[in-house]
């Protein structure tokens with residue numbers, strides 16, 4: 527099984543990605559950038575540029591993700607990324623947020639299948655780039671995927687990453703694994719599964735549902751909750767207290783170098799704890815305090831209390 531880190535805007539940028547790669551990278555085959563926006567005159571700009579700079583991603587197998595419904599913009603951005611040495615680019619057809627999908631991008635693009643088909647025709651006809659696609663299964667009805675997979679099958683998609691929820695489900699409820707299994711064998715392109723993988727049991731169910739034929743899984747929140755998840759899914763040891771502490775210290779130190787104020791760093795670390803904290807259901811009180819605390823010192827103290835339950839060495 528190949529494992530990928532999911533793109534998560536605001537979280538899995540190059541600082542988190544490098545820390546994950548250095549501390550828990552064994553077994554992680556690919557990393558995806560959070561979506562890059564398309565510009566009129568430049569290929570990649572601002573914060574996005576920092577994220578994809580080869581110097582910020584040394585030794586990391588990184589796939590940049592592009593969010594657009596404009597074929598020329600996609601090709602312009604892909605060209606700039608190819609100049610940096612990237613061998614694959616990913617198209618975002620999954621983002622459910624109103625500001626994105628409301629403008630017909632991300633999962634909003636799935637609503638206009640004719641336009642989507644034309645767009646895919648243009649970017650694949652160009653022929654210069656290896657393009658993978660990360661998609662939801664529809665806008666309102668999971669069965670929309672029947673038509674969508676028919677469109678995807680017309681193009682040589684490097685890998686079709688399927689998150690089996692529709693746009694309006696955002697990240698709530700359970701993914702429609704039944705729909706994923708139903709269409710898994712009808713894909714002419716290699717398929718990767720994404721959505722709610724948190725444990726070995728989740729992986730077992732997925733392997734069984736696909737008759738052992740699934741080749742790749744992309745994981746987001748599961749890794750934020752337990753950065754050693756891919757190691758444990760592959761039979762390795764469980765996360766220890768010292769490991770998570772040095773991982774969090776590394777992220778804090780890199781953020782301090784990158785950001786202008788401690789307040790910003792604190793916000794970022796709290797965002798991370800919003801996911802990591804789900805792994806400590808017995809520490810609700812401390813987690814609440816951590817999410818409200820006002821300094822990095824306070825955060826560190828609360829962090830030690832929360833992690834106090836963990837084994838030092840596993």
Ligand SMILES: Cc1cc2nc3c(=O)[nH]c(=O)nc-3n(C[C@H](O)[C@H](O)[C@H](O)COP(=O)(O)O)c2cc1C
Pocket residue numbers: 532533534535536537559560561591618620621660689697720721722723744745746747748
């Ligand atoms: C805060 C947040 C930001 C995300 N940003 C992106 C993004 O930039 N591009 C993308 O394709 N998906 C994005 N996603 C979706 C994730 O990549 C993934 O599909 C989703 O979290 C489901 O997988 P999981 O259950 O393993 O987390 C984001 C999700 C969250 C919660």
